[in-house]
Amino acid sequence: MRLANILKLGIKELRSLARDPMMLVLIIYAFSMSIYTGANALPETLNRAAIAVVDEDQSPASSRIITAFNPPYFSIPKLITQSEMDRRMDAGIDTFALDIPPNFQRDLLARKSPTIQLNVDATRISQAFTGAGYVQSIVTSEVSEFLKRYRSAASLPIDLSLRARFNQELKKAWFGAISHFMSNITMLSIVLTGAALIREREHGTIEHLLVMPVTPFEIMVSKIWSMGLVVLAASALSLMFVIHGLLAVPIEGSFALFMAGTTLYLFATASLGIFLATQAGSMPQFGLLLMLALLPLQVLSGTLTPRESMPELIRYVMLAAPNTHFVMMAQSILFRGAGLDVVWPQFAALFAIGAILFMFSLRRFRQFLK
Known part of the structure; x- marks a missing residue:
C-alpha cells in the first residue's frame, strides 16, 4: 500500500464529484432543506386540522x-x-x-x-x-x-411533578431534525461511494485503473476516504448552521466527539456502499439494492421509533447494523451530553462492524475487478 496512490486517487474522486452537478445538488439539499422541512412537517403532529x-x-x-x-x-x-x-x-x-x-x-x-x-x-x-x-x-x-356550571381544575389524589429532560419544551422539531440528519448521513454515504464505483465502470475508466500500478485495496480506500470526507464536511456544516443555527436545536455534548463517531460510522456505511455497487450492474440496479438495504436500516435502527417497542428478535438482529449504534451514540452525545465514558461501547461496535464490512467489501471488490 502506498499512501500517495490513495491520496491521488481520492483527489480524483473529489474532482469527479465536483463535475457532477446532480450529486452536488443532492448533497446540498439533503443537509439543508430536507432537514429543515423534515423537522417542521412531522406527520404525527396535529397542526391546524380542518x-x-x-x-x-x-x-x-x-x-x-x-x-x-x-x-x-x-x-x-x-x-x-x-x-x-x-x-x-x-x-x-x-x-x-x-x-x-x-x-x-x-x-x-x-x-x-x-x-x-x-x-x-x-x-x-x-x-x-x-x-x-x-x-x-x-x-x-x-x-x-x-x-x-363552573370551570374547575381536576382534583387528583396525587401531585405529579413532571420534569422533561433534554427537551424541556417537548419540541418535536428537535427530534425530527436529528432523525433526518442521521438518515441523510446514512443515505449519502452509501450513495456517493456506490455511485463513484459505478461511474468508473460506466465511463470505462475502471480498465485504466487496472493497468496502473495501484492495488484494489488502494482504489477502494481512496473512494471511501474521499466520499466519506464529503459527507463528514457536509454533516458538520449542517449540524452547526442548519440544526443548531436555523432550527435552534441545542447541542449538549462534544462536537468533536460526535464527529469522531461519525467518522467511524462513515467507514462502515461507505464500505457497505462499495459492496452494494459490486453487486449491481448499473445505477438503476444499485438504486433498487439501496432501497432494499436502506429502508430496514432506517426504520429498525431506532431512528424513528424506540428500539424497546420492537420485537425482541429484531432488536438483537439490528445490533449487527452500524446505524443502530450510530443512533444510540448520536442521541446520547447531541441530546444528553454524554462523554466517551458513556458511548465507548458504540464506538467499539462501529469500529468492529466497519472492519467486517470493509473486509467483505474488499473481497468482493477484488472479484469484481477480475
Whole structure:
C-alpha cells in the first residue's frame, strides 16, 4: 500500500464529484432543506386540522363546544349544514366533522346522555388517530364543565411533578431534525461511494485503473476516504448552521466527539456502499439494492421509533447494523451530553462492524475487478 496512490486517487474522486452537478445538488439539499422541512412537517403532529361543525341545537352548550376548538391543534371550526357534511368529507375539505343533534342541551340537562356524531376522514391516518382522541377529550371536558356550571381544575389524589429532560419544551422539531440528519448521513454515504464505483465502470475508466500500478485495496480506500470526507464536511456544516443555527436545536455534548463517531460510522456505511455497487450492474440496479438495504436500516435502527417497542428478535438482529449504534451514540452525545465514558461501547461496535464490512467489501471488490 502506498499512501500517495490513495491520496491521488481520492483527489480524483473529489474532482469527479465536483463535475457532477446532480450529486452536488443532492448533497446540498439533503443537509439543508430536507432537514429543515423534515423537522417542521412531522406527520404525527396535529397542526391546524380542518374541522367542521353541524350545530343543530344552537344552544349555549353547543356554542361552548364549538369555541373550544382553536389553533394550533385545530383550525377555526367551520359551521356547516347537515347536507354539506358528506359532500365536504367526500371532497377532502374537512378532516373532522362534528354533528351536534337538536335538543342537545335539553337532553343533557335532563341526564338523558345525548349522542354527538364525529365523522373522521381516516385516509389522513396521522391526524385521524391523534385528532379523534383530542376531539373526544375536548367535548367531554366542555360538557362536564357545563353541567357543573363552573370551570374547575381536576382534583387528583396525587401531585405529579413532571420534569422533561433534554427537551424541556417537548419540541418535536428537535427530534425530527436529528432523525433526518442521521438518515441523510446514512443515505449519502452509501450513495456517493456506490455511485463513484459505478461511474468508473460506466465511463470505462475502471480498465485504466487496472493497468496502473495501484492495488484494489488502494482504489477502494481512496473512494471511501474521499466520499466519506464529503459527507463528514457536509454533516458538520449542517449540524452547526442548519440544526443548531436555523432550527435552534441545542447541542449538549462534544462536537468533536460526535464527529469522531461519525467518522467511524462513515467507514462502515461507505464500505457497505462499495459492496452494494459490486453487486449491481448499473445505477438503476444499485438504486433498487439501496432501497432494499436502506429502508430496514432506517426504520429498525431506532431512528424513528424506540428500539424497546420492537420485537425482541429484531432488536438483537439490528445490533449487527452500524446505524443502530450510530443512533444510540448520536442521541446520547447531541441530546444528553454524554462523554466517551458513556458511548465507548458504540464506538467499539462501529469500529468492529466497519472492519467486517470493509473486509467483505474488499473481497468482493477484488472479484469484481477480475
